[in-house]
Amino acid sequence: MAAYRIFTDATADMPGFSTAGLPPVVTIPMQVEVNGQEFIYGPDGDLSVNMFYQMQRSGKFAHTTQVSPSVYFEYFTPYLCQGIDILYLCFSSGMSGTFQSANLCMEELKHEYPERTILCIDTLCASVGEGFLVWEAARKQAEGASLSELAAWVSEHRLQVCHWFTVDTFEHLRHGGRVSSAAAVMGTALQIKPLLYVDEQGCLQVKQKLRGRKKAIAEQLLHMEREWMPELGKQVFIGHGDDLQAAQQLREAVIARFPEAEIAIADIGPIIGAHTGPGMLALIYWGHGR
Known part of the structure; x- marks a missing residue:
């Protein structure tokens, strides 16, 4: 069975300890604008949860944008080069264009790496709901589910x-x-x-x-x-x-x-x-x- 990695985006909110002992999940950071100032939320980002809510409580409003194709290429390519397949559990298409953007990027990557399996699933979930589904998917991976088995399970149970x-x-x-x-x-x-x-x-x-x-x-x-x-x-x-x-x-x-x-x-x-x-x-x- 080919090795694969679960990816998600920074919309997925999970308890800090929840993935301990499970296969690693790669979280793709996302951009947040607060009062006209741009930040990155996620791994190696410059915006923490506490900092964000402090700004909100001081009367500042925030906007978010979907992940850019360049960020997807940056995160996916190193794994594909190592022969690792990808299952991306994405923020709901009902709230963002992130899913459409990810699919455009993945179609290009499929041409560059035809031997690799690259799947993007619309979780139809958000925040802790998306995090909940990602966490359960990581548990299934730990139990030995293949990429195709896990993709089918997520699609069957996401609603x-x-x-x-x-x-x-x-x-x-x-x-x-x-x-x-x-x-x-x-x-x-x-x-x-x-x-x-x-x-x-x-x-x-x-x-x-x-x-x-x-x-x-x-x-x-x-x-x-x-x-x-x-x-x-x-x-x-x-x-x-x-x-x-x-x-x-x-x-x-x-x-x-x-x-x-x-x-x-x-x-x-x-x-x-x-x-x-x-x-x-x-x-x-x-x-x-x-």
């Missing part, structure tokens, strides 16, 4: 990664065009906490508008109660946007209702945090579907 998000502020959703200015003003005044999810097309959608964080968390748990499939895996990821205390509270609430759940907490990085702002909470698990 069973359930994402439920609640945000603490409308400002960054408004700035990114996700909600109108009027809705943001009204929502802030009424202490509305939107509940969002990732749909079957990999797009971020508003599901409900709830009064207060407690109701939003209760609704996240209710969805998990209806959908969770522990037979696929008991691992649960909780993501937070610079609010560890809230993430720990959500963790305790999940444990109280689902004591068999194996929970890990991860930071929500700048790629999704640029659009959701500080205080975001995410609950990720295996479910029946979206």
